[in-house]
């Protein structure tokens with residue numbers, strides 16, 4: 001491992017480099033880049049760098065994703081938005097999606113994954129944020145099977161329930177699921193079905209847990225550090 005970085009020691013302190021290569025996210029980034037590196041050590045046929053952004057309803061996933069996308073050049077794919085668009089289009093699945101969302105339940109994996117796949121294929125960046133998916137272990141397993149990749153990184157926004165409820169009730173986007181009855185169901189589905197996904201990726205060292213209380217800017221500063229360390233290492237590897 002150290003020989004790969006020997007030439008960098010001129011410009012980066014050994015301590016800084018050691019702390020970077022111990023970080024699980026950075027380790028994965030190194031593996032991603034080294035597995036498809038060409039002769040010049042620079043990635044030749046890059047696979048997309050996929051980040052799952054998870055957190056309870058109202059934890060701030062969408063708000064933070066917009067900032068990550070604009071500052072770090074990621075494509076932002078919101079699974080919920082893709083489903084809402086599909087629901088409002090003359091699609092054969094529209095009615096089913098509407099009923100599931102209204103009940104705070106989870107849309108069948110095949111539908112969501114086909115929308116995500118299409119969005120990945122038309123994304124203009126090879127760095128992708130998938131916001132609000134996978135929602136369950138069944139979603140996760142189906143994604144890994146159908147798309148054939150695991151995420152490189154998982155961001156998990158940890159937020160108290162009362163704060164999430166307050167934010168959703170103030171969201172004012174006219175959503176059919178932003179009412180107290182559906183919110184209660186969504187919170188239960190999040191605990192019962194989505195948290196096991198977070199635990200799965202935690203056990204693989206892929207999760208960066210972000211405390212999602214405070215102002216949008218305070219939270220983004222925590223998020224920014226994760227992506228800034230990735231960008232820094234990527235710049236080093238592209239020397």
Ligand SMILES: Nc1ncnc2c1ncn2[C@@H]1O[C@H](COP(=O)(O)OP(=O)(O)O)[C@@H](O)[C@H]1O
Nearest residue numbers: 057058059060061062063167170171214215216
């Ligand atoms: N840190 C924050 N403090 C207060 N309100 C926030 C914060 N982050 C987001 N919001 C607001 O809370 C609501 C839910 O945020 P959103 O990003 O849509 O969350 P999610 O996508 O996780 O449901 C939105 O109205 C948003 O403007």
Ligand SMILES: O=c1ccn([C@@H]2O[C@H](COP(=O)(O)OP(=O)(O)O)[C@@H](O)[C@H]2O)c(=O)[nH]1
Nearest residue numbers: 057058079080100101104105106107132133
């Ligand atoms: O992969 C997904 C993403 C969303 N949803 C449905 O869409 C709703 C809204 O999701 P979104 O991520 O937009 O809500 P948020 O967590 O951002 O409030 C969820 O409650 C689910 O009913 C789903 O079934 N599968």
Ligand SMILES: [Mg+2]
Nearest residue numbers: 061062080132
């Ligand atoms: Mg959202």
